[in-house]
Each structure stands twice: as C-alpha cells, then as structure tokens.
Amino acid sequence: MIAGISLLLAISLCACVDLDTEDVARNAKEFLVKYGYLEEEKHHSKEHFAAAVRDFQWTVHLPVSGDMDDATVHQMHVPRCGMKDVSQAKWLHHRPFHTNHRRKRYTVKSKWYKRHLTYQILNWPWYLSQHQVRQAVKAAFQLWGNVSSLVFSEAAGDSADIRLAFFDGEHNDGARHAFDGPGGALAHAFFPRRGEAHFDNAEHWSLNGKGRNLFVVLAHEIGHTLGLQHSPFKNALMSPYYKKLGNEYVLNFDDILAIQTLYGAPSSGKLVQRPGKDFSMFEDWSAEKSEARAERKDYYCHSMFDAITWDLKDTLYIFKGRKYWMMFPNGTATEPQLTQQRWKKLPAFIEAAAVSGSDGKFYFFKGGRCWRYKGSRLEAGFPRKCSDHGLPRHPDTALYFQPLGHLVIFKGYKYYVFNEKSLKVEPYYPRNLHDWKGVPHSTNAALTHPNGLIYFFKGEHYWTFDQNNLKVTASGKWKQDLPWLGCQRS
CATH class of the missing domain: 2.110.10.10 (Hemopexin-like domain)
Structure with missing residues (x-):
C-alpha cells in the first residue's frame, strides 16, 4: 500500500517529452495524404510537402509558413470530419485589384434530382436514447430545409435516400475511413446518390455539452450527403473542423449560398432560420416526454x-x-x-x-x-x-x-x-x-x-x-x- 501511494504522489521528473521530428513528419504526411493535400505516393519532395503544409495552414486559418510549427501540429490532432478537404487552388479566386486572395465559396460535388428526400437511422449510439437521437437528426435535416427548397422525412420502410449509422473501427469503407476511437475523425459521409453518413460509435456523443455535440456533427455530415464539400470559411458549418453554430444555431452565409446553388431557395421565397431555442435546448428533448419506458425505475x-x-x-x-x-x-x-x-x-x-x-x-x-x-x-x-x-x-x-x-x-x-x-x-x-x-x-x-x-x-x-x-x-x-x-x- 505504501509503495502504491508513493507512486500516485510521486513527482514527475519530466512534464513532457519532445516528439521525435521524424515521427512528426511521418504523421503529418499521413494526415496530408488522408485529407487530400498530398498525392498518395511513397516519396514526396520537401517542396511538395511544404506546399501541402501551406495549403493546410491556409485552410485552417493559421499563419502560412510551410513549417510544422506547434500550432500546425496541434491543429492536425483536433477532432474533425473524416472527408477530404478541397484544395486551396479550387478555393482561391484572384482579384487584380486586391493584393491577397479572397476565399471563394466551396464547390459542390453532386446533387439530388428531387426535392423530397427520405432518411433512415440504421442504429443508435450507446450514450443517448433513441428519442433524443431521432429528434437531433430531424432538427439537423430541418436546418438545411429551412434555407432551401428541400423537404425531409423519416422513411417508414427499409429504403431511404439517406442512411445514418454508427460504427466502430473498420466498417467496410476502406482503411482510410476506419474510425480511430475518441478524437481524430468523428464521422464521414458520401455524396449523392449513395447518401450515407457514418459516425464513430466510440465517441461520447452528447447533446448537452459533455462529449461531442451530435447535432453539429449530424448537420455537417448531412451537408455532405446533400452534395456539399468543405468550406474554407472559419465559421461555416461545412468547415472541416466542426463549429458550434452559435447561440442561435443559424447557418453561415456560405452554407446558405452553397445549398441554394444546388437546390434553390425555399418555396415561400423567404429565408427564415429557426430561432435558437429550437436547437439549443436539447435537454428538453428528454425521452421522458414521449417514451413510456422513461417512467420505469431503471x-x-x-x-x-x-x-x-x-x-x-x-x-x-x-x-x-x-x-x-x-x-x-x-x-x-x-x-x-x-x-x-x-x-x-x-x-x-x-x-x-x-x-x-x-x-x-x-x-x-x-x-x-x-x-x-x-x-x-x-x-x-x-x-x-x-x-x-x-x-x-x-x-x-x-x-x-x-x-x-x-x-x-x-x-x-x-x-x-x-x-x-x-x-x-x-x-x-x-x-x-x-x-x-x-x-x-x-x-x-x-x-x-x-x-x-x-x-x-x-x-x-x-x-x-x-x-x-x-x-x-x-x-x-x-x-x-x-x-x-x-x-x-x-
């Protein structure tokens, strides 16, 4: 017992260990290949590697140096979407009267050729009740439906246009899409017309602040299933790094412009985003309100x-x-x-x-x-x-x-x-x-x-x-x- 307590009270002689520069470079190359900044080949020149780092730094709004500084290494470990990013060359738009590049609206990949889409939830995360997940999914689809001509409904049968599922590790999507446990890539999706979104079941999904905010990740991945790629705008929902949508949970102008480019504005002709209380009060979506089992002691x-x-x-x-x-x-x-x-x-x-x-x-x-x-x-x-x-x-x-x-x-x-x-x-x-x-x-x-x-x-x-x-x-x-x-x- 004394030896054990001494272990817990022992003073750490070294608070941190410097990462091996070769390990940093190797991990960085794997990251840059996975997310589309480098081609999948065994050897990359220093010039190509530095250019890819600069491309990534520009995307995530870091100082563009091409160096693997601490901020860049840290950003590569921040939880994010598992989809590839669009290269900087496709995002940039040159303006002869401006000395800097302007961030251009991201491109769209493909689209659905109908306006009424159905969705299905194939399985459920462990941490939340089915009722809470169903409500969060409904609200995430509605977030896009409010600013476009699209209408969404949950499929009653076995077939649906868009399917949502929670998986662990490798799940037949290829090694690049294998989930890596808590952190890292939280989810990924497929563009129309495969229309699937997969979420890492090892994450602690939450709707109340403890853990990963499922609603934000759902809304982002649903954007991919509708045909949207990543956005270079820092506050866009379709940024590669999941952003809280703000106190009112409204979309960025870039998100709205992109979805309307594909599907047009709401049929009413009015752009009305739901008030924040409809999205932020997830704690009110307790299963006690709608499921009989909620009154059980267990x-x-x-x-x-x-x-x-x-x-x-x-x-x-x-x-x-x-x-x-x-x-x-x-x-x-x-x-x-x-x-x-x-x-x-x-x-x-x-x-x-x-x-x-x-x-x-x-x-x-x-x-x-x-x-x-x-x-x-x-x-x-x-x-x-x-x-x-x-x-x-x-x-x-x-x-x-x-x-x-x-x-x-x-x-x-x-x-x-x-x-x-x-x-x-x-x-x-x-x-x-x-x-x-x-x-x-x-x-x-x-x-x-x-x-x-x-x-x-x-x-x-x-x-x-x-x-x-x-x-x-x-x-x-x-x-x-x-x-x-x-x-x-x-």
Whole structure:
C-alpha cells in the first residue's frame, strides 16, 4: 500500500517529452495524404510537402509558413470530419485589384434530382436514447430545409435516400475511413446518390455539452450527403473542423449560398432560420416526454448515466439528465426524482459527482464550476469557479480516493487530486492516467464500492480497480454483470 501511494504522489521528473521530428513528419504526411493535400505516393519532395503544409495552414486559418510549427501540429490532432478537404487552388479566386486572395465559396460535388428526400437511422449510439437521437437528426435535416427548397422525412420502410449509422473501427469503407476511437475523425459521409453518413460509435456523443455535440456533427455530415464539400470559411458549418453554430444555431452565409446553388431557395421565397431555442435546448428533448419506458425505475440502464456515487450510508445515487435515482442497501430503488428539487441551484446534466469519504458532503461538477452540499443545503461560497484553481473544465468523472483522503478528478488522459479544504489541486498534479494501470481514458462515471473496489464506467463497459495493487483486475458489461445497479431485470 505504501509503495502504491508513493507512486500516485510521486513527482514527475519530466512534464513532457519532445516528439521525435521524424515521427512528426511521418504523421503529418499521413494526415496530408488522408485529407487530400498530398498525392498518395511513397516519396514526396520537401517542396511538395511544404506546399501541402501551406495549403493546410491556409485552410485552417493559421499563419502560412510551410513549417510544422506547434500550432500546425496541434491543429492536425483536433477532432474533425473524416472527408477530404478541397484544395486551396479550387478555393482561391484572384482579384487584380486586391493584393491577397479572397476565399471563394466551396464547390459542390453532386446533387439530388428531387426535392423530397427520405432518411433512415440504421442504429443508435450507446450514450443517448433513441428519442433524443431521432429528434437531433430531424432538427439537423430541418436546418438545411429551412434555407432551401428541400423537404425531409423519416422513411417508414427499409429504403431511404439517406442512411445514418454508427460504427466502430473498420466498417467496410476502406482503411482510410476506419474510425480511430475518441478524437481524430468523428464521422464521414458520401455524396449523392449513395447518401450515407457514418459516425464513430466510440465517441461520447452528447447533446448537452459533455462529449461531442451530435447535432453539429449530424448537420455537417448531412451537408455532405446533400452534395456539399468543405468550406474554407472559419465559421461555416461545412468547415472541416466542426463549429458550434452559435447561440442561435443559424447557418453561415456560405452554407446558405452553397445549398441554394444546388437546390434553390425555399418555396415561400423567404429565408427564415429557426430561432435558437429550437436547437439549443436539447435537454428538453428528454425521452421522458414521449417514451413510456422513461417512467420505469431503471431507465438509466438503457443508455449511459452522467454520474454515479455512494454516500456514507451505502446508498447509491445515479444521475442522468434532470433526474436521479437512489438504490438502498436492501436492493430497493426509488422512482426517478428531479435533481434540482433536492439540490437547489444545481444545473441539469451534471458532468461528475462524488461524496466525500471524510464528511459525507456532495460535490458536483459541470463546466468549470463546482457545487458542495451538506445534505441538501448548498454551502456558502458555492457554486464557485473551480477551474480557476487547477481543475479541468468539463471533467469526465470524480470519486473519493480513500488512500489519499481527497477527491480525484479525471479528464482525458490525466487525473487531478482535489483538496477539499483549500479547494485547490494538490501540488504536482495533474498526472498521467498511467498511474491507474488499466483504467481507460475519458470514462463517463466512477465510484468506490463499499466492497473496497473502484468501478469505472465507459459506454456499456466497466472496469474494477484494486486500490491495494493499483491496477484493473476485471472488466465487463455493467448492465448484465453488476446486479447492484438494478439493471438485470430491464
């Protein structure tokens, strides 16, 4: 135990390792080939490579130098669409009276020769209910329908013009289109008239800020299925790097011009974009409003919950959306209850929660803020912006780690030890997740079980972590393997 705790508290002698320049160059070439900046050949001259880098830098609005500087390397690792970009030569338009190039509207690939298109959702991501996904898909199609002559409807049968599906890894689209897990290429699509859009099922898809915004990615990929290529405009929906559409979720003028070039303006002759509230309030699209199963005690079993924790009386708390459930030691469970009725001023869709093992206080995290409650009473000074004191924004999960006597917050490949008295991150943190041998990155929830094991949850899977040996000792599917969650009867 002492050796294990020393490992977790050890000071990292080196905060970072310089990347090998050859690895950077090799990865950059693979990236530039994949996204259409270099031809697929084994050898590229330094001049061609530098020209491709400049082309990419221009596309993503970085200083055009041709050098693989830090900003360029970073941008190549930012999550994006898996479709190729249009080359700069096709985007540029020379103007004799202007010294710089003007960014021209992107070209269109092909089009549908009808105005009423049908779509079908072939399968569903793990993290969201079918109702939420269906509503997000409907809204994403409507975003384009509002500014064009197109009309969309979900197909009732097995055939549809446009098909949407979620896949893992290689899925018969070729090696270039194989999904690479969280990050990287999030999705790709095919132009008319194949009309398919595929999404990486390993992503944590979300509609409320925790994880990848499915609505934005849907709307972008649907644009491809309608015939649109990538746009060089930074704020366009069809930019290669997914952009939030703003508070009102309206399209950029470049998106509108492109879709109307293919299909014309709305039949009414008026350009009316739906108000932002129709798209931004995804939390109101809760399945509780339309699915009978939402009233079941075990609704949280049908998709991933947001957070989970155990209090000092061995009562289990499960949080999902606006509601929470309690599971008592005797195996009985409560009906779903509104989180904000018990914990006043707490927002819906919390991102992480933990109960302190020292005093039983509840901690909640969302965005860069944290809340602390004694029972149901919000303590003075909360909520506060904990990200100002070293905690990450939008944490993945949190738990109380008894050997350290502190909360531990997880985010991506790092973890942070949070001092409950100072409300600051302990010195020498964050540290790499490698200290927690076998725990996957970007987990959704975690808790310490009364049996002494720590459970981590991600998607439909769980991992048990032994606090004494500091390593994962088992894994499986939580719905079927963990009876104390109350899901085996669902």
